[in-house]
Amino acid sequence: MKVHIKINGVDYEKDVEPRTLLAYFLREDCGLTGTHVGCDTSSCGCCVVVMDGTRAVKSCSMFAAQASGHEILTVEGLAAGGTLHPLQQGFWDQHGLQCGYCTPGMLLTSYALLKHQAAPTEADIREGLAGNLCRCTGYNNIVKAVQQAAATLGQPVGATT
Amino acid sequence: MIPAAFDYLRAHSTDEAFAYLQQHGAEARVLAGGQSLIPAMRFRLARPAVLVDINELKDLDYLRISDQVLAIGAIARDSDVERAPWIGERRWTLIHDASRVVADPVVRQMGTVVGSLCHNDPAGDWTAVALASRATVVVRGKAGARRVPIDEFLVDSYTTAVGEGEMAMGAEFPAPDDRTAGSYQKVERKVGDFATAAAAVQVSLNADGTVRTAGVALSAAGACAVRVNAAEELLAGQKPSAELIRAASNAAWQRSAPQADLRGTVQFKKHLAGVLVARGLRQALARLGVQA
Numbered sequence: 094m095k096v097h098i099k100i101n102g103v104d105y106e107k108d109v110e111p112r113t114l115l116a117y118f119l120r121e122d123c124g125l126t127g128t129h130v131g132c133d134t135s136s137c138g139c140c141v142v143v144m145d146g147t148r149a150v151k152s153c154s155m156f157a158a159q160a161s162g163h164e165i166l167t168v169e170g171l172a173a174g175g176t177l178h179p180l181q182q183g184f185w186d187q188h189g190l191q192c193g194y195c196t197p198g199m200l201l202t203s204y205a206l207l208k209h210q211a212a213p214t215e216a217d218i219r220e221g222l223a224g225n226l227c228r229c230t231g232y233n234n235i236v237k238a239v240q241q242a243a244a245t246l247g248q249p250v251g252a253t254t
Numbered sequence: 255m256i257p258a259a260f261d262y263l264r265a266h267s268t269d270e271a272f273a274y275l276q277q278h279g280a281e282a283r284v285l286a287g288g289q290s291l292i293p294a295m296r297f298r299l300a301r302p303a304v305l306v307d308i309n310e311l312k313d314l315d316y317l318r319i320s321d322q323v324l325a326i327g328a329i330a331r332d333s334d335v336e337r338a339p340w341i342g343e344r345r346w347t348l349i350h351d352a353s354r355v356v357a358d359p360v361v362r363q364m365g366t367v368v369g370s371l372c373h374n375d376p377a378g379d380w381t382a383v384a385l386a387s388r389a390t391v392v393v394r395g396k397a398g399a400r401r402v403p404i405d406e407f408l409v410d411s412y413t414t415a416v417g418e419g420e421m422a423m424g425a426e427f428p429a430p431d432d433r434t435a436g437s438y439q440k441v442e443r444k445v446g447d448f449a450t451a452a453a454a455v456q457v458s459l460n461a462d463g464t465v466r467t468a469g470v471a472l473s474a475a476g477a478c479a480v481r482v483n484a485a486e487e488l489l490a491g492q493k494p495s496a497e498l499i500r501a502a503s504n505a506a507w508q509r510s511a512p513q514a515d516l517r518g519t520v521q522f523k524k525h526l527a528g529v530l531v532a533r534g535l536r537q538a539l540a541r542l543g544v545q546a
Contacts, residue, residue: 111262224358
């Protein structure tokens with residue numbers, strides 16, 4: 094069947110089997126390997142992408158066919174040109190990653206979280222990321238990274254630091 | 255694992271969804287959030303030949319509150335409930351509590367309340383909440399829509415009153431009065447795991463402080479979520495007390511018939527059922543300003 098998905102602002106039209114999962118569509122059909130597959134059964138959150146701007150979804154538990162006609166944001170779409178997204182900058186500055194395997198999912202889950210809650214508390218962030226597993230960092234630096242991003246994004250346009 | 259092959263049919267109207275379901279009968283499954291169905295297909299525990307995707311049916315994407323009822327449409331997400339403007343009201347505390355512990359926060363952005371009822375997992379959260387709230391499921395079939403009380407809707411593990419060619423359109427939770435509060439108590443090994451044990455409790459008080467009605471239900475305590483009738487009957491008409499809570503807790507312990515697994519022994523899970531009902535009742539009553 095034909096699917097038509099706008100990924101990071103680019104239109105992709107491909108023929109897929111209905112059983113193709115969105116994670117595999119992104120990685121294998123579109124070559125967007127930034128989306129990682131961890132547990133492959135919706136437990137770990139490595140594969141999270143954002144659908145239609147605000148909803149974090151586990152792309153291992155959604156068919157590409159379901160995303161047809163929708164917009165998907167993956168980690169490849171976060172940076173604007175050479176400038177890291179504030180979330181990416183936060184992870185960089187706060188050492189929010191070690192091996193980096195969970196990072197794309199962490200970033201995209203946080204992205205959706207900040208869309209719904211511009212100024213989350215530390216508890217909100219910990220709760221919001223409860224579906225994303227990291228085996229390296231112990232989470233503290235990830236939480237700090239999201240706090241930094243929330244602060245950066247919360248600044249009025251044109252403000253300098 | 256990659257799921258077995260199937261045909262994907264996207265419905266653009268409820269009539270179209272029905273036409274597909276009538277045409278394919280038992281071969282077809284409705285795809286809403288898919289957060290239980292797709293993992294089940296990936297483990298090849300489910301192999302539907304046809305999936306009817308209802309996610310584009312915007313007329314089923316609603317949460318509506320009236321004086322009588324909270325109506326939840328078939329594709330309203332768990333996260334919609336979690337973020338609803340009325341979710342902080344005391345009378346909705348049972349639903350509030352549950353909405354924050356279903357699966358994990360990302361799964362809740364796709365998963366649906368009605369889909370969870372239809373999946374009827376023995377350890378589901380919304381099934382127990384629906385029992386304690388005395389909810390009704392609106393099922394549309396060939397002959398039109400019928401309202402099925404949740405006790406009749408939940409037939410057996412992964413089996414509901416939804417027949418071939420039928421579809422659950424929504425669920426209706428009776429709007430509790432102001433002297434009502436609830437509590438959802440769940441023990442899980444980690445966020446996103448199935449409940450080791452869970453209890454849903456809702457209490458409505460009379461003006462004199464006695465219990466008007468109580469809803470008490472357990473999850474992970476049998477083939478599907480169960481109502482603890484004995485506890486509800488014990489509570490009705492009585493003044494809340496520590497002794498009364500102990501008796502209700504004991505009734506829950508007796509009613510619980512869990513299966514032993516890696517999450518715990520039968521004895522442990524039965525113990526938890528009793529403890530969680532007691533905690534739930536205490537919290538619901540505390541929310542009503544009653545210490546017991």
